[in-house]
Amino acid sequence: MSPVIETLDVSKHYGEGDTLVKALDRVSLSIESGEFTAIVGPSGSGKSTLLQLMGGLDNPTLGQVHLANKDITQMSGRELSDFRRDHIGFIFQAYNLIPVLTAAENCEYIMLLQGVAETERRKRVYAMLNRVGLAGREGRFPNQLSGGQQQRVAVARAMVSRPNIILADEPTANLDSQTGSDLLDMMHDLNRNEGMTFVFSTHDPMIMERASRLIRLKDGCIDSESERGES
Amino acid sequence: MGLTQRLALRNLARNRRRTLLTAMIISLSLTALMFTDALIQGMTDTMVRSATRLYSGDAQIHHRDFLARQDESRVIDDPDTVLDQLAREPEVAGFAARALAFGMVSSAASNRAVQVVGIDPVAEASVSKIADAMIAGDYLSAAGPVTQILMGDRLAELLEAQLGDRIVVSVNNQVTEAAEQQLFRVSGIFHLNARAMDENLVFIRLPEAQAMMGLDNAVHEIAFNLSTASLATNTGLGLWQRLSNERQVAQGWTELMPQLSTMLQLTNSSTLIAGVVLFILAGLGVINGLFMSIYERTYEFGVLLAIGTRRRQLFRLIMTEGFILAVGAIGIGLVLGVLLISWSASVGIDYGSMEISGVALAEIIRPQHRIMQYSVLPLWVLAMTLVACIYPAIHAARIVPAKALHKSL
Numbered sequence: 001m002s003p004v005i006e007t008l009d010v011s012k013h014y015g016e017g018d019t020l021v022k023a024l025d026r027v028s029l030s031i032e033s034g035e036f037t038a039i040v041g042p043s044g045s046g047k048s049t050l051l052q053l054m055g056g057l058d059n060p061t062l063g064q065v066h067l068a069n070k071d072i073t074q075m076s077g078r079e080l081s082d083f084r085r086d087h088i089g090f091i092f093q094a095y096n097l098i099p100v101l102t103a104a105e106n107c108e109y110i111m112l113l114q115g116v117a118e119t120e121r122r123k124r125v126y127a128m129l130n131r132v133g134l135a136g137r138e139g140r141f142p143n144q145l146s147g148g149q150q151q152r153v154a155v156a157r158a159m160v161s162r163p164n165i166i167l168a169d170e171p172t173a174n175l176d177s178q179t180g181s182d183l184l185d186m187m188h189d190l191n192r193n194e195g196m197t198f199v200f201s202t203h204d205p206m207i208m209e210r211a212s213r214l215i216r217l218k219d220g221c222i223d224s225e226s227e228r229g230e231s
Numbered sequence: 232m233g234l235t236q237r238l239a240l241r242n243l244a245r246n247r248r249r250t251l252l253t254a255m256i257i258s259l260s261l262t263a264l265m266f267t268d269a270l271i272q273g274m275t276d277t278m279v280r281s282a283t284r285l286y287s288g289d290a291q292i293h294h295r296d297f298l299a300r301q302d303e304s305r306v307i308d309d310p311d312t313v314l315d316q317l318a319r320e321p322e323v324a325g326f327a328a329r330a331l332a333f334g335m336v337s338s339a340a341s342n343r344a345v346q347v348v349g350i351d352p353v354a355e356a357s358v359s360k361i362a363d364a365m366i367a368g369d370y371l372s373a374a375g376p377v378t379q380i381l382m383g384d385r386l387a388e389l390l391e392a393q394l395g396d397r398i399v400v401s402v403n404n405q406v407t408e409a410a411e412q413q414l415f416r417v418s419g420i421f422h423l424n425a426r427a428m429d430e431n432l433v434f435i436r437l438p439e440a441q442a443m444m445g446l447d448n449a450v451h452e453i454a455f456n457l458s459t460a461s462l463a464t465n466t467g468l469g470l471w472q473r474l475s476n477e478r479q480v481a482q483g484w485t486e487l488m489p490q491l492s493t494m495l496q497l498t499n500s501s502t503l504i505a506g507v508v509l510f511i512l513a514g515l516g517v518i519n520g521l522f523m524s525i526y527e528r529t530y531e532f533g534v535l536l537a538i539g540t541r542r543r544q545l546f547r548l549i550m551t552e553g554f555i556l557a558v559g560a561i562g563i564g565l566v567l568g569v570l571l572i573s574w575s576a577s578v579g580i581d582y583g584s585m586e587i588s589g590v591a592l593a594e595i596i597r598p599q600h601r602i603m604q605y606s607v608l609p610l611w612v613l614a615m616t617l618v619a620c621i622y623p624a625i626h627a628a629r630i631v632p633a634k635a636l637h638k639s640l
Contacts (some may be wrong), residue, residue: 076619099245100245105234
């Protein structure tokens with residue numbers, strides 16, 4: 001099976017000379033389709049930087065990032081935008097929904113960028129919101145939803161465009177444990193039932209418990225990797 | 232409505248106070264521009280009317296060398312033919328022949344050099360405002376005594392002359408080439424509200440003036456008004472050719488009073504400068520408002536870029552916000568402009584007896600509506616707003632998603 005995402009000797013350096021900081025140092029890893037992977041490690045270990053590079057939000061100082069067999073570090077800004085739109089779903093720690101758009105419109109936005117026809121957009125949005133347990137709340141604005149509900153919309157938004165991979169940065173950090181657990185169960189179900197690939201950056205033990213693979217970072221390098229059976 | 236438009240509209244509605252303040256900057260700039268133009272237009276018309284309709288007329292016909300040489304022997308020999316022709320011209324609203332001479336007026340107390348003007352009282356009333364400007368005594372009458380003379384209130388003061396006082400007028404006779412003197416009695420005193428005219432002009436009847444100046448039936452000047460004052464500035468009008476020949480020339484006020492024409496051009500330049508300053512201030516206000524909004528949403532733009540929004544689409548979103556803001560603000564500005572101009576036009580603006588470059592503003596200034604205030608100016612304001620939006624829009628489009636999202640991803 002070919003990897004969905006692959007980093008080859010990826011390094012990210014900030015500053016220079018005496019102030020040089022190696023946020024990532026020659027990290028190589030590959031994520032297979034259908035994985036439920038957690039990147040863990042202490043603060044400053046490079047988790048977020050690695051996720052940024054895997055998502056094409058930043059360019060590495062050295063190395064390559066291959067996503068769906070394409071080197072995204074060689075892409076132009078426009079190609080990268082289109083690539084993120086079509087192949088990557090993002091879930092952010094602070095939900096980051098567009099506050100002036102309703103739950104349905106937040107999900108619809110990416111498909112609008114993709115040029116999906118209106119009837120198809122509506123059909124997929126309603127189906128996805130129904131799947132994340134938000135049926136009947138499609139017309140609500142983010143400030144009319146609880147934190148857990150907003151993060152469910154964020155999951156729906158990330159998935160509705162049918163990306164190859166979903167990158168989630170500490171998605172449960174702002175949720176209470178029960179809401180976080182429910183959300184993780186939902187994402188785990190989507191992973192198992194839909195085969196959706198998830199990569200998390202997290203400190204959350206609940207995610208680590210459910211992850212099929214753990215990649216531990218330390219000082220910008222992969223410290224250890226472990227794989228688990230079906231959890 | 233597309234999602235981009237909806238997004239832009241809702242973004243504007245997010246911080247209503249800021250949006251309203253930014254919109255008011257645009258609205259008030261448009262209103263100020265409209266009012267400035269209306270005021271300048273009203274002032275220009277008043278100045279032109281004061282300069283032309285008060286005494287000189289919209290246009291005049293002279294012997295070709297009369298004005299250049301100030302030679303009183305250069306006359307229009309056959310004024311009746313010209314007057315007949317003027318009567319046939321459809322654009323001409325009124326005309327009057329005048330005999331002019333520099334002379335001396337003497338009272339019992341003093342004397343003073345003046346311009347003596349011989350006029351046909353009835354015809355003159357169709358060109359100038361002398362009849363309306365009488366403050367004492369009566370206007371000249373064709374049926375009255377031959378000794379009638381009108382003078383300005385300032386001249387009467389200088390000569391210490393009152394109604395009925397004897398005044399001796401001396402002018403040069405073109406035939407005898409000798410000074411011709413005649414006794415008049417002050418029959419009327421006028422106030423044209425223009426120092427130069429109130430101090431330096433006396434009016435007597437045309438036949439008496441022609442006799443004193445030795446002109447026979449000739450005159451020096453035929454002044455005429457046009458149906459619309461602005462026609463006088465139209466150099467392409469066939470009238471000028473028809474009334475001019477090898478001996479005489481018809482000229483509008485822009486040629487007769489080049490200093491006034493230049494001053495009006497300067498006024499237009501001042502309007503332009505005021506407009507540019509207003510544009511810059513309004514533009515900076517718009518840039519500030521949009522930047523505040525963009526800084527507040529940097530994180531959100533990071534998200535939009537992360538999920539696949541192209542930079543050009545983000546640029547378009549900010550420009551759409553600017554466009555919607557401008558259209559709304561222009562609507563408000565137009566309403567305010569119409570109300571302000573209409574109100575000020577109805578009450579008028581009184582500059583008192585102010586003179587600008589020797590031209591007395593004899594009337595109340597009434598700002599005027601013009602089509603360009605409702606077409607060209609709003610388009611300029613729209614263009615200004617969109618230009619002002621370009622910088623913030625480029626700034627938003629250049630946001631690096633990784634940096635914008637550094638708190639999270």
